[in-house]
Amino acid sequence: MEPIHDARGAPGDGHFAGLFAGAWLSRQPAAFRQHLIAVGRRAFYGRRYPIGFEGDDDRRILGIVSGSIGCLTSHRQHMPVLGTIIGPGQWFGMGPQLIGSERILSFVAREPSELISLGDTELWRLREAFPDLPQRLAGLAQLQSNHIAGLVAELLVPEADRRIAAVLLRLCEPGSGKDSLPLSQSELGEMANASRASVSRTLRVLAQRGLVEVGYGRIAVEDRAGLEAWFETSRTVA
Amino acid sequence: MEPIHDARGAPGDGHFAGLFAGAWLSRQPAAFRQHLIAVGRRAFYGRRYPIGFEGDDDRRILGIVSGSIGCLTSHRQHMPVLGTIIGPGQWFGMGPQLIGSERILSFVAREPSELISLGDTELWRLREAFPDLPQRLAGLAQLQSNHIAGLVAELLVPEADRRIAAVLLRLCEPGSGKDSLPLSQSELGEMANASRASVSRTLRVLAQRGLVEVGYGRIAVEDRAGLEAWFETSRTVA
Numbered sequence: 001m002e003p004i005h006d007a008r009g010a011p012g013d014g015h016f017a018g019l020f021a022g023a024w025l026s027r028q029p030a031a032f033r034q035h036l037i038a039v040g041r042r043a044f045y046g047r048r049y050p051i052g053f054e055g056d057d058d059r060r061i062l063g064i065v066s067g068s069i070g071c072l073t074s075h076r077q078h079m080p081v082l083g084t085i086i087g088p089g090q091w092f093g094m095g096p097q098l099i100g101s102e103r104i105l106s107f108v109a110r111e112p113s114e115l116i117s118l119g120d121t122e123l124w125r126l127r128e129a130f131p132d133l134p135q136r137l138a139g140l141a142q143l144q145s146n147h148i149a150g151l152v153a154e155l156l157v158p159e160a161d162r163r164i165a166a167v168l169l170r171l172c173e174p175g176s177g178k179d180s181l182p183l184s185q186s187e188l189g190e191m192a193n194a195s196r197a198s199v200s201r202t203l204r205v206l207a208q209r210g211l212v213e214v215g216y217g218r219i220a221v222e223d224r225a226g227l228e229a230w231f232e233t234s235r236t237v238a
Numbered sequence: 239m240e241p242i243h244d245a246r247g248a249p250g251d252g253h254f255a256g257l258f259a260g261a262w263l264s265r266q267p268a269a270f271r272q273h274l275i276a277v278g279r280r281a282f283y284g285r286r287y288p289i290g291f292e293g294d295d296d297r298r299i300l301g302i303v304s305g306s307i308g309c310l311t312s313h314r315q316h317m318p319v320l321g322t323i324i325g326p327g328q329w330f331g332m333g334p335q336l337i338g339s340e341r342i343l344s345f346v347a348r349e350p351s352e353l354i355s356l357g358d359t360e361l362w363r364l365r366e367a368f369p370d371l372p373q374r375l376a377g378l379a380q381l382q383s384n385h386i387a388g389l390v391a392e393l394l395v396p397e398a399d400r401r402i403a404a405v406l407l408r409l410c411e412p413g414s415g416k417d418s419l420p421l422s423q424s425e426l427g428e429m430a431n432a433s434r435a436s437v438s439r440t441l442r443v444l445a446q447r448g449l450v451e452v453g454y455g456r457i458a459v460e461d462r463a464g465l466e467a468w469f470e471t472s473r474t475v476a
Contacts, residue, residue, distance in 0.1 A: 027337075075391040075404065076469075083390055098380035099265075104387055134373035141379035142336035148386040149342055152321055153313040155393035156431050166313065193394050193431075231314075 019065045019116060022089020023147075024140045032130055039125040040116040045109035052093055052107045054080070057100075060119045061137075063091045067113020068182075072106040080106055082190040084151055085171055085183075094141055097123070111182060160194040161202040165231040167192045168212065172221040180213075180220035188219065206230070257303045257354060260327020261385075262378045270368055277363040278354040283347035290331055290345045292318070297334045298357045299375075302326050305351025306420075310344040318344055320428040322389055323409055323419075332379055335361070349420060398432040399440040403469040405430045406450065410459040418451075418458035426457065444468070 016037055019025060025033050045051055045067070052058050054074065066088055073083035083105065086092060095101045097120075118126065127133040154170065157163045167188060171181055189199040203219070206212040211227045213220040221227055254275055257263060263271050283289055283305070290296050292312065304326055311321035321343065324330060333339045335358075356364065365371040392408065395401045405426060409419055427437040441457070444450040449465045451458040459465055 073387065073391040073394065075395055078395075081394050083387075083394060094380055095384060099377045099384075101384070104384050132372070134370070134376050138372050138376035138379050139337045141376050141383055142332055145379055145383040145386055146333060146337075146339070146342050148383055148390060149311065149321075151390050152386060152393065153311040155390065156311065156319050156321060156428070157313055158431060158433075190394070193396060195396075 016065055016116075018088025019063050020089070022063075022091070023143050024091060025063075025089065027139070028136060032136070035129050036118070036126060037116065039122045040118055041122060043115045043117050045113050045115065047109060047111050049109045050106065051109060051115070052103050052105075054104060054106045055102050057096045057102050058093065059096045060093060060117045061091060061097050061123070061140075062093045062107075063116045063118075064088050065114040065116055067115075068110045069113060070108045070110045070187075072108065073104075082187050084191060085110060085181075090147075091140060091144070094137070094144065098137065098141055155193060159234070160192065160198040161205070162231055162234055163192040164188060164194050164199060164202045165206070165227055165234070168219065168221055169224070169227055169231065172224065180215075180218055182217060183219045184217055185214075185219075254303055254354075256326030257301050258327070260301070260329070261381050262329060263301075263327065265377070266374060270374070273367050274356070274364060275354065277360045278356055279360060281353045281355050283351050283353065285347060285349050287347045288344070289347060289353070290341050290343075292342060292344045293340050295334045295340050296331065298331060298355045299329060299335050299361070299378075300331045300345075301329045301354045301356075303352040303354055305353075306348045307351060308346045308348045308425075310346065311342075320425050322429060323348060323421075328385075329378060329382070332375070332382065336375065336379055393431060397472070398430065398436040399443070400469055400472055401430040402426060402432050402437060402440045403444070403465055403472070406457065406459055407462070407465060407469065410462065418453075418456055420455060421457045422455055423452075423457075 020033055025036070042065075051062065051069065054072070064087055068085050068087045069092065070085050071083045071092065072080035074080040092105075092107060093103065095103055123133065130136070154163065154166045157166055171183070185199045185203065186196060189196055192199070194202070203212060203214050206227065207214055209226065209230070211221070211223045211230060213222050258271055263274070280303075289300065289307065292310070302325055306323050306325045307330065308323050309321045309330065310318035312318040330343075330345055331341065333341055361371065368374070392401065392404045395404055409421070423437045423441065424434060427434055430437070432440070441450060441452050444465065445452055447464065447468065449459070449461045449468060451460050
């Protein structure tokens with residue numbers, strides 16, 4: 001897939017703050033971060049623009065500077081469903097580069113998004129300056145594995161209404177600047193494996209308590225502490 | 239955790255076949271596999287023996303030679319549940335070594351199991367012979383990430399009865415030598431996020447059709463192709 005625009009070069013300080021705040025780059029030395037920005041290609045995708053497909057072997061590793069990316073997964077070649085949404089500082093698409101496999105997920109921009117892309121050439125240049133790059137990439141893959149294991153733990157919560165709350169709490173993490181999400185009820189249901197009826201019932205309950213606000217195609221967490229407390233104490237099955 | 243027995247050394251050919259058949263080592267050259275066995279420590283765990291706990295920082299990377307290991311996960315410090323069961327050729331516990339983090343899962347032997355363990359010293363020795371070890375470990379972490387993403391896809395299957403079938407199909411993979419699993423109905427329910435009633439109803443239906451056989455604390459897949467066909471066509475909600 002060709003991005004809408006592609007260029008090298010680093011805009012002024014602060015532009016890449018979102019990328020650097022993620023779990024991986026925040027652990028890397030400043031010199032590594034700067035070099036990564038210098039060699040990486042900037043790529044811009046519009047809303048609904050596909051970035052990669054399950055089955056392709058695009059070897060680019062992609063990091064999110066701004067915007068958000070939907071990760072679609074399918075079980076045994078069934079219809080893909082929205083598995084999760086990732087945002088600034090998160091990376092995706094490492095499989096083809098690290099194990100020479102095809103992509104196992106599809107990725108779509110959910111809003112205008114800026115990415116940094118590291119293909120074979122960029123990684124080679126980065127490794128010239130940082131010969132321990134493979135070790136750093138092993139750390140990235142492990143962080144990814146831990147992150148996805150967290151999704152498993154979330155999907156093992158028995159009650160649908162609590163899974164819905166858990167997804168909202170995760171996607172609206174404090175500091176992410178995301179207290180309001182462009183998110184439909186059916187997308188929320190896909191990520192929480194909850195029926196449309198469950199989602200609508202749960203959101204109604206949560207809105208009545210002032211914990212969330214539901215707009216057209218948007219959901220906002222209004223009271224994070226309250227939603228956490230509701231998650232911990234609620235035992236109703238939606 | 240101290241294993242029941244611990245020793246270096248490689249028994250005769252064939253002993254490590256299970257370890258080598260897994261997704262990671264099967265891609266490594268024979269010289270690497272042999273060196274790994276030579277430097278690795280063998281460790282034996284009895285049934286129900288804990289191997290590692292969520293929150294510990296044991297830096298050993300562990301590979302399964304024989305037996306099976308239950309991986310327990312907990313969401314927001316709630317009661318741990320059985321997330322999955324892994325067997326010969328699979329590796330676990332890479333987090334502390336690769337990102338210096340604490341373990342995010344707990345691991346328990348489900349039957350007498352033999353493991354190969356690679357701690358700091360063993361990895362250092364392996365790296366002396368194979369300076370590209372970090373790259374190989376990046377591949378291992380990526381394979382792990384792909385594997386766990388598969389669990390997410392499975393848990394996003396909407397119908398509980400089909401999730402139950404999917405778990406059985408995954409755990410009884412052909413070639414794993416596991417057509418019968420030491421598995422209780424409540425453990426199956428935990429892994430599939432299905433209620434006890436769903437599990438018992440689904441197993442009854444599958445047994446009536448001759449697809450599975452349910453014994454005391456054991457479940458056997460009798461007709462794998464039939465179970466796959468049932469998974470693909472069934473749309474009943476258990």
